[in-house]
Amino acid sequence: xxxxxxxxxxxxxxxxxxxxxxxxxxxxxxxxxxxxxxxxxxxxxxxxxxxxxxxxxxxxxxxxxxxxxxxxxxxxxxxxxxxxxxxxxxxxxxxxxxxxxxxxxxxxxxxxxxxxxxxxxxxxxxxxxxxxxxxxxxxxxxxxxxxxxxxxxxxxxxxxxxxxxxxxxxxxxxxxxxxxxxxxxxxxxxxxxxxxxxxxxxxxxxxxxxxxxxxxxxxxxxxxxxxxxxxxxxxxxxxxxxxxxxxxxxxxxxxxxxxxxxxxxxxxxxxxxxxxxxxxxxxxxxxxxxxxxx
Amino acid sequence: xxxxxxxxxxxxxxxxxxxxxxxxxxxxxxxxxxxxxxxxxxxxxxxxxxxxxxxxxxxxxxxxxxxxxxxxxxxxxxxxxxxxxxxxxxxxxxxxxxxxxxxxxxxxxxxxxxxxxxxxxxxxxxxxxxxxxxxxxxxxxxxxxxxxxxxxxxxxxxxxxxxxxxxxxxxxxxxxxxxxxxxxxxxxxxxxxxxxxxxxxxxxxxxxxxxxxxxxxxxxxxxxxxxxxxxxxxxxxxxxxxxxxxxxxxxxxxxxxxxxxxxxxxxxxxxxxxxxxxxxxxxxxxxxxxxxxxxxxxxxxxxxxxxxxxxxxxxxxxxxxx
Numbered sequence: 260x261x262x263x264x265x266x267x268x269x270x271x272x273x274x275x276x277x278x279x280x281x282x283x284x285x286x287x288x289x290x291x292x293x294x295x296x297x298x299x300x301x302x303x304x305x306x307x308x309x310x311x312x313x314x315x316x317x318x319x320x321x322x323x324x325x326x327x328x329x330x331x332x333x334x335x336x337x338x339x340x341x342x343x344x345x346x347x348x349x350x351x352x353x354x355x356x357x358x359x360x361x362x363x364x365x366x367x368x369x370x371x372x373x374x375x376x377x378x379x380x381x382x383x384x385x386x387x388x389x390x391x392x393x394x395x396x397x398x399x400x401x402x403x404x405x406x407x408x409x410x411x412x413x414x415x416x417x418x419x420x421x422x423x424x425x426x427x428x429x430x431x432x433x434x435x436x437x438x439x440x441x442x443x444x445x446x447x448x449x450x451x452x453x454x455x456x457x458x459x460x461x462x463x464x465x466x467x468x469x470x471x472x473x474x475x476x477x478x479x480x481x482x483x484x485x486x487x488x489x490x491x492x493x494x495x496x497x498x499x500x501x502x503x504x505x506x507x508x509x510x511x512x513x514x515x516x517x518x519x520x521x522x523x524x525x526x527x528x529x530x531x532x533x534x535x536x537x538x539x540x541x542x543x544x545x546x547x548x549x550x551x552x553x
Numbered sequence: 554x555x556x557x558x559x560x561x562x563x564x565x566x567x568x569x570x571x572x573x574x575x576x577x578x579x580x581x582x583x584x585x586x587x588x589x590x591x592x593x594x595x596x597x598x599x600x601x602x603x604x605x606x607x608x609x610x611x612x613x614x615x616x617x618x619x620x621x622x623x624x625x626x627x628x629x630x631x632x633x634x635x636x637x638x639x640x641x642x643x644x645x646x647x648x649x650x651x652x653x654x655x656x657x658x659x660x661x662x663x664x665x666x667x668x669x670x671x672x673x674x675x676x677x678x679x680x681x682x683x684x685x686x687x688x689x690x691x692x693x694x695x696x697x698x699x700x701x702x703x704x705x706x707x708x709x710x711x712x713x714x715x716x717x718x719x720x721x722x723x724x725x726x727x728x729x730x731x732x733x734x735x736x737x738x739x740x741x742x743x744x745x746x747x748x749x750x751x752x753x754x755x756x757x758x759x760x761x762x763x764x765x766x767x768x769x770x771x772x773x774x775x776x777x778x779x780x781x782x783x784x785x786x787x788x789x790x791x792x793x794x795x796x797x798x799x800x801x802x803x804x805x806x807x808x809x810x811x812x813x814x815x816x817x818x819x820x821x822x823x824x825x826x827x828x829x830x831x832x833x834x835x836x837x838x839x840x841x842x843x844x845x846x847x848x849x850x851x852x853x854x855x856x857x858x859x860x861x862x863x864x865x866x867x868x869x870x871x872x873x874x875x
Contacts, residue, residue, distance in 0.1 A: 299664075345841055355660070356844050356848065357661075359801055360845070362797075366794065366837030367834060367838055485665075523676070527676040527677070534666055534673075538655075
C-alpha cells in the first residue's frame with residue numbers, strides 16, 4: 260500500500276511538471292510551425308513570467324491577479340520586441356545564424372534579469388493556500404490543481420484560436436506554405452510577430468504557475484526551456500496534442516526516474532530521451548514520417 | 554595560401570616574444586588561458602566554420618579530456634603524458650561513435666542534440682562523486698614533466714600551451730588548404746551538391762567532429778595538468794556557448810579569426826572586472842550584433858577594412874578572388 264501511495268504521489272507531481280513542459284513545448288512548436296525557427300530564448304520568457312510576477316507582486320506590491328496579468332503582458336511585449344529587433348532585420352537568415360541569435364538573445368535576457376533582480380532565488384505565494392489535499396492516498400498541493408486547470412484552459416484557448424479565428428487560420432496557413440499564404444493576402448511578417456507574442460505569453464504563464472512550487476530565479480529558464488523543447492520533440496513539433504502528451508510523458512518519466520532511480524540524474528533523463536528520440540524517431544513519437552526538405 | 558603561412562610565421566614570432574613584454578605573472582596567466590581557448594576555438598571552427606555543423610556541447614569534450622587526464626594521473630598514478638594520450642584516444646573514439654547518429658541531424662536539431670549531450674556529460678561529472686569529486690572538484694593533479702623541466706610556472710606553462718596551440722593552428726591551416734578542406738567547404742555550401750560531386754559527406758563530417766573533439770580533449774588535458782584543479786563548473790553549457798561565441802566573433806572559417814575571438818573573450822572578463830557580472834550581457838549582445846551586422850566576424854571585418862584602405866591598383870584581381 261505504501262508503495263502504491265508513493266507511486267500515486269510521483270504520478271501527480273510528474274503530471275503537473277509535465278503540464279508545464281507541455282505549455283513551454285507548445286510555445287516552441289507555435290514559433291517553429293510559423294517560421295521554421297527554434298527559439299532558444301523560449302525558456303527565458305518562462306523565467307520572465309515568474310520573475311516579473313515576483314517583481315510586480317512583492318516589490319511593487321500589486322495584488323496577485325493584476326501582477327500576473329501585467330507580467331504576462333510585459334513578457335508578451337518583450338517577445339514581440341525580440342522578434343522585431345533581432346529576427347526580422349536579418350537579411351539572409353540561415354538555421355545557424357538563427358540558432359546563434361536566439362542563443363544570444365537568451366543570454367542577454369538572462370544577464371539583464373540578473374542585473375535587475377540579482378542572483379537570489381525568490382518565492383511566490385501559492386494561488387490559494389498551502390493546505391495539502393489528499394487524493395487517492397497521495398497528498399497534492401492546491402497549486403497542482405491550478406496548474407492542471409490553467410494548462411487545460413490555455414490548450415483549449417490555443418485550439419480555439421488556431422481553428423476558429425481568422426488570425427489563427429492565417430498562422431496555420433503560414434505553417435503549411437509561407438509563399439502560398441502570402442499570395443492569398445496573408446501578412447506573413449505579422450504572423451511571425453504574432454507567433455513570437457503568443458509563445459512568449461504561453462511561456463510566461465507556465466513560469467507563473469510553476470513559480471509557487473519550485474521558486475524562481477534569473478537562471479531557471481535554461482532547464483525549463485530545454486525540457487519544453489524535449490516535450491515538443493517527443494510530440495513531433497506539433498502545436499497540438501502531440502506536444503501535450505510529450506510533456507506529460509516527460510514529466511512522468513522524470514518523476515518516476517527521480518523517485519525510483521536517483522534524483523541526481525533527474526535532469527539527465529530528459530536529455531537521454533531527447534537524444535534517443537532524435538536518433539531513432541526524429542519525427543516524434545506520435546506522427547508519421549515526413550519526407551525531408553532539402 | 555602563401556599569405557596564411559607568412560601570417561603564421563609572423564604570429565609564431567609574436568607568440569614567442571610576447572612574454573618579454575609581459576613581466577607580470579598575472580598577465581602571463583591570462584595568456585596561458587588564451588592559448589587553451591585558442592586551441593578550443595580553432596577546434597570548434599573546424600566543425601562550425603569549415604563543415605558548417607554546429608556543436609553546443611563542445612565544452613563536454615574539453616571536460617572529458619580534463620577528467621580522463623585528471624583521474625588517471627591523480628587517482629591511478631599514470632604518467633601525465635600517457636593520460637593525455639589515453640584521453641585523446643578515448644574522446645576521439647567516443648566522438649567518432651557519437652558522430653554517426655548525431656551528425657545525421659541538421660540545424661536546430663543538431664544544436665539541441667549536442668547541447669543535450671553536453672548537459673548529460675556535465676551531470677555525470679557532478680554525480681559520479683567517487684570518481685570525479687563531484688561539484689567540489691578534483692585537486693592535486695600533477696604537472697607535466699619533459700626531461701628535467703617540470704611545467705609548474707606561468708612562463709613554462711605559457712610555452713607549453715602555446716606550442717600546442719601553434720601546432721593546432723598550423724594543422725588547421727594545412728587542413729583548410731587541402732582536398733579535405735575544400736570538400737568540407739563544399740559540404741558547408743550544399744551537402745547534396747557535395748555528395749553529387751563524390752564527397753563522402755557523412756564520413757567526412759564525422760571525421761572532422763572526431764578531430765575537433767580530440768583537439769578539445771588535448772586542450773582539456775593541458776588545462777588539468779597546468780591548473781592542477783578541475784571542477785564541473787568549467788565545462789558546462791555556458792562554456793560551450795562561450796566557445797561558439799569565440800568562433801563567431803573571430804569569423805567562421807578563419808583560423809586567425811578564432812585566435813582573435815579567443816583572445817577577446819579571454820580578455821573580456823578581465824577588462825570588465827570593474828563592472829563584474831556584466832560580461833554575460835556583453836556576450837549576448839556581441840552574439841546578436843555580430844551575427845546581424847558582421848557575419849564574417851572580426852577576421853572578415855579586418856579583411857574588408859584592408860581592402861578599403863588599400864590603393865585600388867589591383868582591384869580587378871581582388872574581384873576575381875572574391
